[in-house]
Amino acid sequence: MTKLSVNINKIATLRNSRGGNTPDLLKVATDVQRFGAEGITIHPRPDERHIRYQDAYDLKPIVTTEYNIEGNPIPKFVDMVLAIQPTQVTLVPDAVDAVTSNAGWDTIKHVSFLKEVIQEFKRNDIRTSIFVDPDIAMVEGAKATGADRIELYTEMFAEEFKKGNKEAVEPYTICAEKAIELGIGINAGHDLSLDNIKFFKENVPQLLEVSIGHALICEALYLGIENVINMYLHRLK
Template identity: 75%
Template sequence: MTKLSVNINKIATLRNARGGNVPDLLKVAADIQKFGAEGITIHPRPDERHIRYQDARDLKSIVYTEYNIEGNPEKTFIDLVLEIKPTQVTLVPDAIDAITSNAGWDTIKHAAYLTEIVQEFQRNGIRTSIFVDPVLEMIEGAKKIGTDRIELYTEAFAQQYSLGNQNGILPYTQSAILANELGLGINAGHDLSLDNIQFFKQNIPGLLEVSIGHALISEAIYLGLDNVVNMYLQKLK
C-alpha cells in the first residue's frame, strides 16, 4: 500500500494570515494522523512565510507516524534537520523566492554536493529522498549519489492528465521501473489530487509514498463547507 503523507504548509499559511494560532497547526497534524494518514510533511523556507522553524521543532513530539521535512539543503535547513532528526528528509532545489517547487535536481551536475549532504543525513539515521524530474538520467544519477529514495516531481503529469492526456504518465512509469531496478524507493508529489491520484498509483510500480498538501487542503475546504455552513445555520435558528 502507498502511504499518504499530508503536507500541512497551507494550514500554517492560513494561521499566519491572522497572526494568532487559528487554525492550530499541531492539532491539525495530530488530527490528520488520527484520521488515518501515515505521515506529516512540512517544507520550511528561509522567510518562514508558512511553516516556521519552531513549528518544525514543535511537531517532533506530535508526529508519531512518519515525519518528512522537505527543503533546499542550505546550512540553516541542514542544521534544523540534524537537530530534529525526522524520519525522512527530502532535498528540493527550490529558490529562496520560489512560490512553490518547480523543478527536480540535476543529479549529475550537483552529484558531489548532494552526495556529501545525503551521507551526512544518513550518518544521523535520517532516510534521504531527492526530488527529481521523470528523466532516466536523473534517476541513474540519484542512485550514484547514494540516496535511499527519489521523489518524482508530478506537476507535468497532473497538467497533462487534466487536459485528458493519459500518456503523460509514461515518463513516470518508465522512471519508476528504472528506480525499482536500481533499488531506489519511490515517492511522489506536487499537484496530485483526488482527480488523478488513483490513475497515478495504478501506473507507478513500487510507489511507496505520496506527499499531498495544496490539493488535499483545498478539497477539504470544498467537501467540508456544506457541513460547517449548516452547523452555523442550526446555531442561528
C-alpha cells in the same frame, strides 16, 4: 498500499495570514494522523512564509507516524534536520523566492554536493529522498548520490491529465521501473489530487509514498478534511 503523507504548509499559511495560532498547526497535525494519514510533511522556506523553523521543532513530539521534512539543504536547514532527526528528509532545489517547488535536481551536475549532504543525514539514520524530474538520467544520478529514495515531481503529469492526456504518466512509469532496477525507493508529489491519484498509483509500480498538501486542503474546504483523507486512502489501496 502507498502511504499518504499530508503536507500541512497551507495550514500554516492560513494561520500566518492573521497572526495568532488559528488554525492550530499542532492540533491539525494530530487530527490528520487520527483521521488516517500515515505521515506529516512540512517544507520550511528561509522566509518562513508558511511553516516556521520553530514549527518543525514543535511538531517533532506530535508526529507519531512518519515525519518528512522537505527543503533546500542550506546550512540552516541541514542543522535543523540533524537536530530534529525526522523519519525522512526530502531535498528540493527550490530558489529562495520560489512560490512553490518548480523543478527537480540535476543529480549529475550536483552529485558531489548531494552526496556530501546525504552522507551526513544517513550517518544520523535519517532516510533521504531527492526531488527529481521524470528523467531516467536524473534517476541514475540519484543513485550515485547514495539517496534512499527519489520523489518524482508530478506537476507535468497533473497538468496533462487535466487535459485528458493519460499518456503523460509514461515517463513516470519508466522512471519508476529504472528506480526499482537500481534499488531506489519511489515517492511522488506536487499537484496530485483526488482526480488523478488513483490513475497515477495504478501506473507507477512500487510507489511507496505520496506527499499531498495544496490539493488536499482545497478539496477539504468542500468535503471536510477527515473525509478527504479517507478518500485518498481508498484510492491508494
